[in-house]
Amino acid sequence: MGFRYAVLGAGRQGLAAAYDLARFGEADAIVLFDVEGERARHAAARVNQLISQRLAQGAHTDVGESAKLSSVLRDFDVCISAVPYRFNVELSRAALAARVSLCDLGGSTETVWQQLKLDAHAKRAKVAIVPDCGLAPGTANLLAVYAMKRIESLGGKPEEIKIYCGGLPQRPKPPLSYQLLFSLEGLLNEYLSPVMVLREGKIQELEPLTELETLHFPEPVGCCEAFLTSGGTSTGPWTFKKKLKQYEYKTVRYPGHCQKIRLLRDLGLFDTKPIRVDGVKISPRAVFARVLGPKLESPDEPDLVVLRVICRGGGAEIQLDHMDFFDEKTGFTAMERTTGSSAAIIAHMLARGEIAPGAHTPERAVPLEPFMKALLQRGFQIKETISCSLKF
16 A cells, blocks of 8 residues: 655646656655645646656645645645745644644755754654755755765765755856746845854854855866855754864856846845835835746756765765756756655655654754665766775
């Protein structure tokens, strides 16, 4: 007998997660819920078409009505939240009331801290709440743990973790050389919120869009830039405070992107305080988002994802490179594939009872070897490069 999954949010990542569950999640049923019922039904039909089987269904629900949602979730084994992070605390409470395990895509470290406060409640309910299960945070954090263990297997002691991640267009176009691959709200949050890192064993708050550096990736990516952004480290600095000296995350973009975003920010276009224009009060950020969003939407343009994790310590360095591309066969973007599959892998683990009850972050709770094996099972490639001066 298989498992029943609820996927809240039938957008890009939710659809990809549902497809992954249909292929690999031992699913008896998958229901995609969305505030737009027609979008949910369309997403379910796409999943069924791709797998040549009637397994997924679409239905209307409003995640803002958490009291009603609890009764809906009781019919499922696991729920994936693929809606904006601002809903995840209440969704976690709804899942606990329904005694259903939940994982989500993250997006806000402050939200994660609130979810972790539900640990005792989750243990009493005998279910697990696991936030931050997307690409970064998510897969990135788990690759960091894997790299740390590889350093230890070489006889070294992990000291530093650096994570670089970005979703990019394969054919970049001016002015920003970028295409929107997830919610604009989440993107602006990364660019504007304070950055939390671990430096010299201490938690530090840094300014986003700073500490620019140049990186090189295999073709067709080539030369890129990386800079500090919010959210990618999530709870990592606190998790590894007693183990590492450094833990940080930078976003990867094509050269010149960071400077342009800084210019827009410095001009005040990201300000949230309303200003009066022709007698009407309006937020510059709201106007900018409304203008920018459609210009960054390129649904017919193929994308790619780069994720690089570097771990150093004791004379050894492990570099893990995870690169993925738009899938012409299924029509899923690289961002959809890497984000949705990560959440689906963890949802499947929750369904199988492989994650203990409680509220946990992935780096503390997700079984590492099975997760890595699941990535490879889906055709993702992780290239490992070892530099070692240790003497054996």
